[in-house]
Amino acid sequence: MSSIPLSFEFFPTRSEEGRRKLGITRKQLSQYQPEYFSCTYGAGGTTRAGTLQAIIDIINDGVAAAPHLACIGASSEEMTELLHTYKQMGIRHIVALRGDVPSGVGFGQQGLRYAYELVSLIRQEFGDWFHIKVAAYPEFHPQARSAGDDINHFVRKCQAGAHSAITQYFFNADSYFWFIDEIQSRGVNIPIIPGIMPIASFSKLARFSETCGAEIPRWLRLKLQSYADDTASIKALGLDVVTEMCAQLLSQGAPSLHFYTLNQAGLVSTICQRLGY
Numbered sequence: 001m002s003s004i005p006l007s008f009e010f011f012p013t014r015s016e017e018g019r020r021k022l023g024i025t026r027k028q029l030s031q032y033q034p035e036y037f038s039c040t041y042g043a044g045g046t047t048r049a050g051t052l053q054a055i056i057d058i059i060n061d062g063v064a065a066a067p068h069l070a071c072i073g074a075s076s077e078e079m080t081e082l083l084h085t086y087k088q089m090g091i092r093h094i095v096a097l098r099g100d101v102p103s104g105v106g107f108g109q110q111g112l113r114y115a116y117e118l119v120s121l122i123r124q125e126f127g128d129w130f131h132i133k134v135a136a137y138p139e140f141h142p143q144a145r146s147a148g149d150d151i152n153h154f155v156r157k158c159q160a161g162a163h164s165a166i167t168q169y170f171f172n173a174d175s176y177f178w179f180i181d182e183i184q185s186r187g188v189n190i191p192i193i194p195g196i197m198p199i200a201s202f203s204k205l206a207r208f209s210e211t212c213g214a215e216i217p218r219w220l221r222l223k224l225q226s227y228a229d230d231t232a233s234i235k236a237l238g239l240d241v242v243t244e245m246c247a248q249l250l251s252q253g254a255p256s257l258h259f260y261t262l263n264q265a266g267l268v269s270t271i272c273q274r275l276g277y
């Protein structure tokens with residue numbers, strides 16, 4: 001069994017039935033002895049209660065929990081209050097993000113604007129209590145003015161006190177290694193953990209990739225597209241491509257893998273098993 005640590009990301013559920021199913025997914029993924037389970041947070045506090053509940057459920061499973069926190073439009077007081085709650089629960093990991101403004105919602109000029117401000121706030125208020133993870137974009141953030149600008153902002157976020165970063169998903173390992181070289185040449189040496197997206201459906205993946213700026217290489221896109229509604233073939237190709245990329249990342253020094261599970265254990269579990277976990 002590989003000893004390189006794994007982590008798994010979930011999103012909060014909206015119903016008791018969803019919560020029950022997520023409990024089963026977590027149980028299945030617990031067998032890989034994850035370093036932690038994380039749970040996303042809706043910008044503007046839209047999932048505040050749901051994220052908190054999911055974090056409580058993770059702790060009750062006996063696994064370390066890493067709540068995500070998205071700061072855009074939130075006040076420092078609001079963020080600090082939630083962080084105090086997490087500290088009282090014994091939580092040591094936070095994924096600190098800006099988040100995206102939900103469409104139709106205006107936050108105006110008030111509140112925190114960028115993730116580096118949240119990182120500074122956490123360090124200022126809580127010192128070293130939390131291990132702060134931030135987001136990294138090997139293929140660059142979709143709103144960045146330029147690649148150089150995005151790297152500058154990432155470096156600033158690290159200088160504000162981030163301990164490690166999880167990347168947006170990608171299907172081209174070179175972008176990850178290039179990103180590492182670039183930030184190391186700027187004196188940033190924190191662990192950069194590849195975020196891994198299993199491929200379950202082409203249309204959903206294409207839509208999401210368009211929004212978040214992740215590139216599906218042309219050959220892969222056309223091949224997936226050619227399978228149309230044949231989900232078995234889509235999943236089979238996705239498993240081969242993603243597992244091969246994970247193996248390459250691990251053999252070339254990735255410190256850990258973070259899986260975007262979409263609250264499903266099946267594909268992620270197969271990838272882990274194929275990797276020898």
Ligand code: FAD
Nearest residue numbers: 040041068097098099114115135141143144150153166168
């Ligand atoms: P930032 O680091 O603040 O960067 C955002 C943009 O602003 C970039 O283009 C950057 O170049 C630019 N920028 C940064 N600083 C400055 C500055 N000083 N001046 C001008 N421009 C600047 N979203 C959620 O809502 N909830 C989640 O739980 C969540 N989890 C995520 C987990 C991971 C691992 C990843 C990779 C993303 C996640 N996201 C989540 C999505 C994320 O919130 C969005 O990608 C968001 O658009 C950017 O967040 P950030 O923390 O990277 O922002």
